[in-house]
Amino acid sequence: MNNNNELQQAVLHGLLNQQQYAANEMLAPKLLVNTKHETIWEHLLDEFGTCQSFGIAVAFITKDMLTPFKAVMNELAARNVSGYLLTSDYLGFNEPTMFAELLKIKNLTVKITPASGFHTKGYLFDKGIEKTVIVGSANLTRSAMLTNYEWNLRLTSTSDGELFSQVKDQFDQQWQESALLTDEWIARYAASYVKPQFNQAKRQIDKQKLSSVKITPNQMQKQALVNLAKLRKNKARRALLISATGTGKTYLGAFDVQAFAPKRFLFVVHREQILEAARTSFRNVLGGLAADFGILSGKRHQTDAKYLFATVQTLSKPEVLAKFDPAEFDYLMIDEAHRSGAESYQRVLNYFEPRFTLGMTATPERTDDFDVFKLYDHNVAYEIRLQQALAEDMLCPFHYIGVTDYEVNGELIDETANLSRLVSDERVDHILQQLEYYGDSSRPAHGLIFCSRQDEAKQLAELLSKRGHLSCALTNEQSITQREIAVKQLEKGQLEYLVTVNIFNEGIDIPCVDQLILLRNTQSSIVFIQQLGRGLRKYPGKKYVTVIDFIGNYKNNYLIPLALHDDHSASKDRAKRELAFKPILGLSTISFSPIAKQRIFSALDAVKLDSMYELKQEFMAVKKRLGQAPLLSDYLDQGSLDPRVFLKNARLDNYGHFLSKMRENVTLNKYQDQLLTFVTKELAFGKRPHELLLLQLLLKNNLVSEQELVDVFDEYGCYHNDQLLNSLDMILGLDFFAIKSGKKLKSDDYGGQALITHDGFYYQLAPGFKAALAQGGDFGRLLSDAINCGLRLNRDYDNKQQFTLYQRYDRKDVCRLLNWQKDLSAPMYGYWVGEQECPIFITYHKDKKIAASRNYQNTLANNSAIRWYTRSPRTLESAEVKRLLEVDDHGKRHLKLHVFAKRSDAEGKGYTYLGQADILPGSVAEETMTTDKAKRKRVVGMDLKFRQPLPYKQLKYLTGDQEAK
Template identity: 45%
Template structure:
């Protein structure tokens, strides 16, 4: 009864804030809100959140698309495993819903679907029944991927108890319509198909009837004019033009697969107007397609265009398209003068380090050389950038291309691999297990469930070996699928024939292992299936990119990734997000929250598959800061820049997180030495200061020290008054306690003895006559410009990192902090991380630190009874041998009355490392405090427990990540 009273009170308070006074400080868990898709909380993320926690759900939506269903399929699958069922009411209003969409609805085993005959049925409502309340989304969003994620929509989110009038009104309306509706069946779909066929055509004719003459004239005019560049190509052409104007003779275009690199290059050739041009590719089928594209852009006589390959020798053509294998041979290469071609293009330029390409590049002397690639980063340690004089003419990666609507949207599904008797598919699984009847059945079930866009499936399946490719193809064919295995053993003619069969739907799938990662154009692909572990984020994106070209036969691409017990699973969120920081926490966040993907595309993980990714990230043997990992990232950036990168370069070019470097190296000077770079000789004290800046300031968690040190580097001295003025100008706080904390930190008084010795023992700054200075030894070292630049580089990184923090207060919601960070940011005079456990009151603040999931097999971890009761209420358990009247517990119980600020920090488990998520300030419910009993290793201990109300309910993705095991 008490729980229900509390729930009623919270809903009343939330509605007061939502409808009467927005400034009222009340709990916001049930606050009414408007969902527009213009914030991080779009309609889809809210809908998924409600589904995740509901007992049952009810949708009443007029229009549904396959793409809209696709965004929910993973969640609905997980709900099926939990026994959660729902209902969907829809219709055939305006003939919008396609027959194939209804087929997809029938696949949802835990969803009952009915069709209403209500005239003008146009509702858009989603009802979720939870344990003690209902939630409702109602407004403008139908169940389409655009309406749920991309369009500008207005939807109201409301919460109600079961007896609320509004929710009951919605339920009655739904039940009345549901009672009159008919069930969705295969027979109904068959009949609907027959009546549906002509309607779209008739509708189209009607809509276009008045415009037909205008359309005819428009088409005729378009045919008479050359193809024009799109927005991306226009920007790229301008940059290439500027590059040449600067005197550059080489340039590199980095452009995601499917964004029109070939058309772009043709437009630039048209601008350049060469007397003779050479286009070099590594496969003949690409060559023919490139020639056709160039003819569309350049026009002119057909004999201006020629091919130099094994079967064609048009060496006199003005625009010559050649395979690298043919033109690199001495027999043909020497037929041309060195300056024969004034414009040369290298397709798939990341291959240009091969001897065949090098023969071409070393021989010819064009006026301009252009390289094109989607993935300049190489796994073979070759510097692609150097070949093009480090001139990046234009760059657009996957995320940006999706945002610009240049690619076909995709729905990625990370699904669970086959498991039998506890045995999972892993890196060492034998072929017999991979092609067992049970696994084949599992694969087919997943493929059918997640489906594809379009009338017929045309898919690529990537396997792990030639043996598996052939065996799987045979096994799938025996079960009625039309597939073919293709490997490097097949000829070019056999590959082209298979692709033609796929296009004509004589094949449904091509299975492959070592081809089709790149350099192949199959725009009608609508399904990509990954039956292998992710070995490289580069290869992952190359394979994903096979389906991203737009085509009239599809609205989106389905990507199904079977996630087994692979050690490299952590690469999946890295590849999908493009986050190359190698920061484990960033990788976790990109797995939990996938809103970074642009447009209507979505990333979805089945719950078990997601846990396998977390397990790979938390694996003790996974050291992303090892020399092996870091060398690769360092080399990529060095190759790109053509110089030794600064730390700021790593941030600027979205590369390695500099903090990861310092996990195994005390400073960048030491790291560069490991990379075999020439480094300046530094004194022990100079290295100590470099280490202190690197380990303590780089994270940017407080801007105060950064501002002071940066000003001292510029001017050598700064008055306290000017320092305060600088703080105020930056927008941060400047109270006396914080200023003293900054001084303690930079005089090293804050640190324990071992840390002070590590950082040089003497104060870094001095305060004399209300003016700050560097100590004399450091001041002398700063006369060395190279050393000063090293320190300035660290502070520049710290500034950049600080941009992700709220500088108006010590802590930022959902950022991670170590015990030492907490001591420092609460202005404690000393670092007390060694004894900071549970909760501690000092300087009128109390940090509560919680390791939420204790390892069951680790006897060293006490299984405290900490628990989230909801996203808004946390039940805290004290350390052992405590009661609610203990001198260190009683003030926490009464913290609200005593005006003590209580801060909650939680980490999922010790496998995450030392840092905790900051979940905000909490108000302790003193009435909930009680003494309890804790059993640890068979012994009984007294503990105190109490409920804490969070000022801000935990963001749903973080909440579920922390709570779920």
């Protein structure tokens, strides 16, 4: 709760003078818009999260926004928070079925206003003393909440505020005059409802234009085509394209065939149903006569066609293959290439001798021993990932809701649960309650249910059917034909659900699927994404997919946020951050119930994401892709594990040590090992490129002049000055590290010898470094890899200045990047007053023991300034404080203040750089701190104003509750 003075400051900041008055970002008037950094929906979620009650008055509501809205309402219901929704039948925009869905929300009272032309968009939140109103252009629709260009003004006041009172009075007046939403009202509305035809003529014209537009590749397809051309230029004969279902891989294949211009082309699939669609797609791109596009399947043997589309079942027959010359086709394309290990595919691949073969698949990783990557010569031309495809609007958006699985006597379902619990009437009731609440009752469901075991699938399908939801269990006991019959029944609406155990993880395409129900342990991120992908293909009339994940007491729950965010950082803190703040992926939303969220937090606490086991698993997966042991840069190329996981691992001095643990033959002598460790631990994180660029130059050239080095810095876009050049000498000469660490100097860990010599004009590698390179072994390639990795990681940084806003640095990083002569990180603690610059390190949520021992806190509820305190005892007369406050003749302070902050100590040693700050005039004051021993000590407090106000998400994360801790 905030006092009136803070609210007054916020209002004055927003409406009078933003420079003169500091403001709490969460209280200040703010224009809410949808950007790539934040959405209107996220701001509404913040308000819902802290309110005691709420009111919504909107003209239009769409069903595609009701799923995440229901999830939020369910959370509020658990807190006994209820609200009011006022809407209308204006223009017939609101569908009768949408009103029916609103009635499912028990803690929401809905009324329909009779007001003519009701076009209001307003949201009111009661938080006790504080009241917030958001008014503007955004209705409760998915596009308005997430992507549309909308203007919405957020104002916070007390209950005595005139503006809030006016809005509340208008809401109350309309509420009194409005009719309660009931089943009877919906029935009357539905009886006379006519769906509005907005801009029908324009849509028809647009449709005609679209049909005449030439099909061209999108950005991702263009890059894939470039990669394929490059592979062929390098004499590659085979390649693999990895593309999620629904991302246009067939069209991509057609574009590549167009570029290749084969004399004859052969396309091979495993299902006859795919042939016609594939042939149509290729003709749309390639053009030409219909006779040029033939089918080889069953009774159709159009074998003379220039472009032949064949099922593998027919083509692989020896008598059919014998009809073709092995060199008949110069381009061979295999759809669903993960099946290539089957005998039928092997016969085809071993028979034909094309100039080029392209395999296409969404799921190259296999649970059997077959190596798909090896078959295609480890040439992965391109991989279109789920998150990319969603961003490019190639897939249908989804609403993911993580709910709690069935619980008995405080015990949740887990992978060891008895079948009787998995298919008990109570669990089925629980499942159906969630399906009813989050599902769309106005249309038949087309759902896939993934469960744990075959016996569970069979009994669950039977029980669901008895409850009126016709379902069919599909396991590996059914034949392909039986599965295809069941799929057709689902497509026709004769079945609502297919209940399966893993067989639909890949290789199945059912575009009509609009519900995914997950009732199983998350085995791996790969399987999770495969199952999610089953519902994401676009389909007429399908606006979104509802994903309901029943989260039990599973040890692998932590994989869910990692998979949804394509997170390879192996960082618990990042995973918890993503989980805590209801993330949004384009038009897709992600919600977890509080209990489900806590289960995942518990699973994260119990697992070690960067354990040697996890590293080995990822190593083997990438090795299989490449056909050789991966280097650090290979993990970046493959979009795999973030290489920083290896760099920061305290059990590994360098990547060569890890390769040795993996029984790869690595040869390094002691000094080579020390040099590689130095580059790994001190430089390869890429937080500054200068040392890496100099070493890279010196590996190519014996002598490098200062001017040549400066030219490279300019070309790379790096800042440079005399202090920076001197810092390079101190770092690569190891003088920076010449401090006591136990009984020896820290620099001794790196061999104690300078890496370079610099005579003021030229740089050279030091004799010891040259000798290490000359001695051979694996040193050269591992060193070059570490340098290359560091430069690639550096792409995330702005090299025109010392620090990049909102990147993470530890204290030693800061000493180095400030060009200091020594590493002062050990005695630095909360800040260090240097000659020209003062870095300040703030842990926002203190450890409970530390917080209890002091009676002050740094406060950052404000995105423009933070209240900060010196160490104790300090007064205004302390030399250190005088240095902080010292100004020149023009009133400008001598010291540059750099502020770094982290949410809690759980984040590790790194701090986020919040930018430079200035001490606000009049804010400096001596204050008293009481320690845990009841001693009173003096400190000096002051307000530090950021030169660049914090973005909303940075402020939100640093100051939010400790749920993500």
